[in-house]
Amino acid sequence: MGLIDETVSFYDKEASCAEDQIKCLKKQLLQLQQNIKNKTVDTSQNPELQKLVTENTKLKHRLTILKRAIASLSHSQTSRDSTRMQNIQEILDEIFGAAISSACPDITDAPVVITLSNNAKFGDYQCNSAMQISNIYKQLGKKVSPRDIANKIVENVSPHELVDKLEVAGPGFINVFVSKAFGLRNLSTIFTHGVRPPPYKKLRVVVDLSSPNIAKEMHVGHLRSTIIGDTICRLLEFLGHDVLRINHIGDWGTQFGMLIVHLQEKFPDYLSKAPPISDLQAFYKESKKRFDEDEDFKKRAYAGVVKLQSGDPNYIKAWQLICDVSRKEFQVIYDRLDVKLIERGESFYQSRMNDIVKELEAGGYLEDDEGRKVMWGDKNDGNIPFTVVKSDGGYTYDTSDLATIKQRIVEEKGDWLIYVTDAGQGTHFYILFQIARKIGLLTDNIRVDHVPFGVVLGEDKKKFKTRSGDTVRLIDLLEEGLKRALDKLKEKGRDQVLTPEELKQAQESIAYGCIKYADLSHNRHHEYVFSFDKMLEDKGNTAVYLLYAYTRIRSIARTANFDDKKIEDVAKSHTISLDHEKEWKLAKVLLKFPEELDKVTKDLCPHHLCEYVYEIATTFTEFYDSCYCVEKDSSGDIVKVNHGRILLAEATARVMAKCLDILGLKPVAKM
Numbered sequence: 001m002g003l004i005d006e007t008v009s010f011y012d013k014e015a016s017c018a019e020d021q022i023k024c025l026k027k028q029l030l031q032l033q034q035n036i037k038n039k040t041v042d043t044s045q046n047p048e049l050q051k052l053v054t055e056n057t058k059l060k061h062r063l064t065i066l067k068r069a070i071a072s073l074s075h076s077q078t079s080r081d082s083t084r085m086q087n088i089q090e091i092l093d094e095i096f097g098a099a100i101s102s103a104c105p106d107i108t109d110a111p112v113v114i115t116l117s118n119n120a121k122f123g124d125y126q127c128n129s130a131m132q133i134s135n136i137y138k139q140l141g142k143k144v145s146p147r148d149i150a151n152k153i154v155e156n157v158s159p160h161e162l163v164d165k166l167e168v169a170g171p172g173f174i175n176v177f178v179s180k181a182f183g184l185r186n187l188s189t190i191f192t193h194g195v196r197p198p199p200y201k202k203l204r205v206v207v208d209l210s211s212p213n214i215a216k217e218m219h220v221g222h223l224r225s226t227i228i229g230d231t232i233c234r235l236l237e238f239l240g241h242d243v244l245r246i247n248h249i250g251d252w253g254t255q256f257g258m259l260i261v262h263l264q265e266k267f268p269d270y271l272s273k274a275p276p277i278s279d280l281q282a283f284y285k286e287s288k289k290r291f292d293e294d295e296d297f298k299k300r301a302y303a304g305v306v307k308l309q310s311g312d313p314n315y316i317k318a319w320q321l322i323c324d325v326s327r328k329e330f331q332v333i334y335d336r337l338d339v340k341l342i343e344r345g346e347s348f349y350q351s352r353m354n355d356i357v358k359e360l361e362a363g364g365y366l367e368d369d370e371g372r373k374v375m376w377g378d379k380n381d382g383n384i385p386f387t388v389v390k391s392d393g394g395y396t397y398d399t400s401d402l403a404t405i406k407q408r409i410v411e412e413k414g415d416w417l418i419y420v421t422d423a424g425q426g427t428h429f430y431i432l433f434q435i436a437r438k439i440g441l442l443t444d445n446i447r448v449d450h451v452p453f454g455v456v457l458g459e460d461k462k463k464f465k466t467r468s469g470d471t472v473r474l475i476d477l478l479e480e481g482l483k484r485a486l487d488k489l490k491e492k493g494r495d496q497v498l499t500p501e502e503l504k505q506a507q508e509s510i511a512y513g514c515i516k517y518a519d520l521s522h523n524r525h526h527e528y529v530f531s532f533d534k535m536l537e538d539k540g541n542t543a544v545y546l547l548y549a550y551t552r553i554r555s556i557a558r559t560a561n562f563d564d565k566k567i568e569d570v571a572k573s574h575t576i577s578l579d580h581e582k583e584w585k586l587a588k589v590l591l592k593f594p595e596e597l598d599k600v601t602k603d604l605c606p607h608h609l610c611e612y613v614y615e616i617a618t619t620f621t622e623f624y625d626s627c628y629c630v631e632k633d634s635s636g637d638i639v640k641v642n643h644g645r646i647l648l649a650e651a652t653a654r655v656m657a658k659c660l661d662i663l664g665l666k667p668v669a670k671m
């Protein structure tokens, strides 16, 4: 046998030996998997395995403890920041997390379940982990009662300023009572440093909102996107993030071919004299009619798109003229609603679309589909592919969003991308994110959200339309809101009391406030019925109720003749009063502010915040009904002022003001 043969046979043997080992390991693995499935890992047969499993459990456990320690360390460093309110839920998660790890060292990743208590008798928060942990023990063949576990957890909770008292109740609930000292210290930061959220890691967030289309109607769907998107931006800005508010207007579609050619043919001197196209919708309809009926025109329109997209100066000029008309109309709406946006429409991405198409092509991602170039996300999930290039070589909405996501990640260095559109575009964004992951653009450290919302219905529960069946013009809608708000104010006789200027401010505050709030207070996933009558009611969770409630709270300090300066002084010399049951109840609602913000940050559903601000208003009424702040005698002279309560009322007003501000509502001093 030659040297080569010998070597070959040696490696042959090695290989078959390795193969045997693999087979053996596979068998063991299979056995193990089977055992795990049957939840009866019989390690007693194999002491080696048993050792490994124990070792593994210990390691995992140490890892959990370490992770929690790191989290609590980094948190306690920031939470010692005495200039901000703290998130109670988060603190409880941490201290109970640590206590549970110590109490149940034999369980890895034991569940830490902390909820708000729905009955003050049972404390303010509850830890409900013991029941679940008892079940886990049961599966492991150990019988431990939830109550025993709960007691053990309580023994292991290290003392914290937040916790006044812990109580084991019922089958094994742990009731947590928040301490007044903690409450007082937290609420006092409102006077020393203003209403501030707990610290968040600053992120670069790109929010795509509003995004109407040039020359087409800006409809209620765009209004929803504007309102919901604006609130999300306001929230994230308040949390200290760096937010880029992008208005991705549709300014580059094929409709421009027909619009421009129609403009050129109807107003040949458009380059020197501004064409009368202020009614752009009518102009759009005219050109669309020609486009549909006249084959020749259609051809010229298609050629027009090509000219525009290749940058022909005359076409660009015409395009700008048309865009400007729409732009001005949009701006009127944004100004009225006080929404700030950066316009960056589809046209911005023209060259970037060329680039991304080239990249996808080079990466071998594109498939030919009857002349179209398509790209799949996950082929197995039943969705259709993206059309990246049409058969005529043009790009699509899909292509433009591939460019937006790349631009926002690569150029804007976004840590978090948010797209606010109607729910009908859900699949589009689902596929977009899949593709972005597939090409390595979207990585795990970047958060992306499509924020969908349901359709707006009329009171007849059908699609929101005017009586004649046309889409409702937003400007008309806002005008009607103004008219109805004024009627409401007059009905209450406010026109007799307020100055014309005050009346106008109240009218605008109510009109725009109620339109925004009606939208925001509904779970955005559902459709909602647009009803001026409902939104202008002054009872229940409406903007009108809240704006009135807020003004009333603000006026309390005024009755005591306290101005801002005086309140600052009082805040230095007195403490917020928390003794009365209703005072403490109100205070605890205010203390929830950080966790309410956190909730909205997680699921981007603003209705949580609406429910919260409503809770503040109703709890305040309860407090005010049983606790006097300013006492006057029969002649109206002040006989007693309760400084601590005025401070509590003022703290309430400030938290409420912050919530209203995030919701885009503008309270006025008098209404």
Ligand SMILES: NC(=[NH2+])NCCC[C@H](N)C(=O)O
Pocket (backbone or CB within 6 Å): 208, 210, 211, 212, 213, 248, 249, 250, 401, 404, 419, 420, 421
């Ligand atoms: N990047 C985006 N796709 N943003 C949303 C655009 C919305 C689109 N213009 C429409 O009216 O439906």
